[in-house]
Amino acid sequence: MQSSDNGSRERGRFITFEGGEGVGKSTQVRHLAARLGAFHISAVQTREPGGTPKAEALRSFILRGSPESWGVGAEAVLFAAARLDHVNELIAPSIAAGKWVICDRFADSTRAYQGLTGGVDERLIDALEVLALNGQRPDLTIILDMEPETSFARIRKRAQAKGEAADRYEREDFEFHRRLRDNFLSVAENEPERCVVLAADTDEEGLAEVIWTIVKARFPELAEAEQAV
Known part of the structure; x- marks a missing residue:
């Protein structure tokens, strides 16, 4: 990012990717960060829950299913605790330093999973x-949308390739994931100025190009960055 006229560094941008399980959020986070890097824009890739040592510890605890017996309300509090550390220790300082932060999940996931679906x-x-x-x-939230049947096929293929067991959310039934999908669409409907919904059942590279077009249109400073390269 360029410095402002008063010598201070301009604020960076904050972009989040949301959606259900297996829709390709982490893949598109990497694509976007790489595209920004090609234009000499420093981009921090991170995720939720996680992103800092304390938040990653809570991630492991939550995704193993350890808090299930406590109820979804307590689980929402744990997610908030992880997010607070993530924001204070990584996200806010990075943005203040002029870096772009690209995050795989953020607060909309808590609203969709624990709030709308879990009933908190x-x-x-x-x-x-x-x-x-x-x-x-x-500043911008990209919601990747996909039929649960398609995303489950991706999840199974990924688990087999890595030899890993599905986490607690990936083990939920189709009805849970159908409601989850509807909840993310409701989030987008309620905040259309921030959220963009994209069909994720397409090829990876093509989707990355669509996302880059949307990001360029949203942030005019990218046109200046392209011209400078």
């Missing part, structure tokens, strides 16, 4: 979001 009181979700985000809302 919306007032609790709202309060946790205010606390954990600490003013750091995404």
Whole structure:
């Protein structure tokens, strides 16, 4: 990023990828970060839950299914605790330093999983979001949309290739994932100025090109970066 006229570094951008299991979020995070890097824009790739040592420890605890007996309300609090550390230790400092942050999941996932699907009181979700985000809302959220049957086929193929067991959310039934998909679409409908929904059941490279076109249109400074290369 360029320095502003007063000598201070301009604020970076914050882009999040959301959607159900197996839709290709982490793959598109890598594509976008690489594309930004080609134009000499420093991009931090991160994920939720996770992104910092403390948040990664909570990620492991949550995805093993350890908090299930505590209920979805307690689980939402754990996600918020991980997010608060992630925001304070990585996201906010990176953006302040002029870096772009590209995150695989963020607060919309808590709203979709624990709130809309899990039934956590919306007032609790709202309060946790205010606390954990600490003013750091995404500039753009790309929601990757896919039929659960298609995403499950991807999940099974990925698990077989890596020899890994599915995590607790990947083990949920089709009905859960159909409701989850609807919930992400509801998030996009409620915040159309921030969210863009894209069909994810397409080829990886083609989807990356569509995403890059959307990002360039959203952030005019990218046109300057392209001209400078």
